[in-house]
Amino acid sequence: GENVEQHPSTLSVQEGDSAVIKCTYSDSASNYFPWYKQELGKRPQLIIDIRSNVGEKKDQRIAVTLNKTAKHFSLHITETQPEDSAVYFCAASIRNTGRRALTFGSGTRLQVQP
Amino acid sequence: EAGVTQFPSHSVIEKGQTVTLRCDPISGHDNLYWYRRVMGKEIKFLLHFVKESKQDESGMPNNRFLAERTGGTYSTLKVQPAELEDSGVYFCASSQERGKTQYFGPGTRLLVL
Numbered sequence: 001g002e003n004v005e006q007h008p009s010t011l012s013v014q015e016g017d018s019a020v021i022k023c024t025y026s027d028s029a030s031n032y033f034p035w036y037k038q039e040l041g042k043r044p045q046l047i048i049d050i051r052s053n054v055g056e057k058k059d060q061r062i063a064v065t066l067n068k069t070a071k072h073f074s075l076h077i078t079e080t081q082p083e084d085s086a087v088y089f090c091a092a093s094i095r096n097t098g099r100r101a102l103t104f105g106s107g108t109r110l111q112v113q114p
Numbered sequence: 115e116a117g118v119t120q121f122p123s124h125s126v127i128e129k130g131q132t133v134t135l136r137c138d139p140i141s142g143h144d145n146l147y148w149y150r151r152v153m154g155k156e157i158k159f160l161l162h163f164v165k166e167s168k169q170d171e172s173g174m175p176n177n178r179f180l181a182e183r184t185g186g187t188y189s190t191l192k193v194q195p196a197e198l199e200d201s202g203v204y205f206c207a208s209s210q211e212r213g214k215t216q217y218f219g220p221g222t223r224l225l226v227l
Contacts, residue, residue: 001172004156006124018221036218043118044157090155100209101147101159101170102216 002027004092006105014113019080021108023090026070030092033073034102039086047088048075051095080083080112116140118219120206126225131192135222139188139208145169146189147216148181152202160205163189164211196226 013019018093025033050057050064050073057064061080066073077084079080087109091102121139127133138147148160160179161171167188168196176182182190193200203223207216 008155036214044218046215046217049215091157100145101162101173102149102157103159104149104157106156107154 002030002092002094002103004090004103004108006090006097007106008108009106010111012111012113014054014081014089015037015080015082017080019075019077019084019110019112020112021075021088021090022072023092023105024070025092025103026071027092027094028068029094030103032093032095033064034091034093035064035075035105036089037086038062038107044089065087080110082112082114085110085112118206118208118217120204120207120222123220124225126227127196128227129198130195132192133196133224135191135193135206135224137189137206137208137219138190139206140217142210143208143217144186144204144211145209145216146183147207148189148204149207150189150207151197151205151221160191169185193195193224196224198226199211200224201226 008025031052036044037047039043061078065077085106091107093102121136146163153159159173162169163183180192203221205221206219209216
């Protein structure tokens with residue numbers, strides 16, 4: 001089955017700096033890669049996602065890149081703010097099949113220091 | 115629209131007892147998923163319903179876990195009898211048919227003593 005590894009497990013940056021979280025996946029059939037943000041005590045919320053036919057996607061200060069050949073994808077947050085502090089999860093799945101379960105990475109706890 | 119809701123938000127039970135968790139998906143979402151996060155590790159898939167049918171239950175850890183979705187609306191996840199290692203946060207998520215985004219509920223924090 002699919003295996004997703006995520007690094008680092010914790011990340012501390014100064015406000016205004018950039019943060020990068022990296023994930024690798026094992027199943028070359030995976031074609032959908034969402035990122036979820038979970039603030040303390042709240043539900044995981046989708047912040048950005050990317051499909052395998054796209055190499056990069058941006059949404060304001062957040063961007064995700066995908067390297068299908070290397071089977072890795074990354075989340076980039078620029079101009080970080082204290083409210084970006086949360087646990088971030090990457091995930092992978094195979095869309096357009098009966099099985100749509102997400103396989104998650106272990107999470108990255110991002111701390112943005114004011 | 116109302117989001118995914120889960121009940122209870124917290125549950126503390128003793129080993130050997132039974133607990134039933136409930137998930138109400140977003141109205142009209144045929145796909146319903148159960149996940150859990152144990153001991154701060156990754157969120158792991160348990161099973162997937164399409165309407166009332168179990169599409170994929172490959173993540174269910176053992177036969178102490180029973181999930182149902184009678185009528186294709188809300189779902190329940192029963193743990194009987196509960197063991198210490200069942201402690202964790204149980205998340206439910208739902209998505210539209212053929213939709214890509216899974217919307218998560220707030221989770222049920224289960225502690226088995």
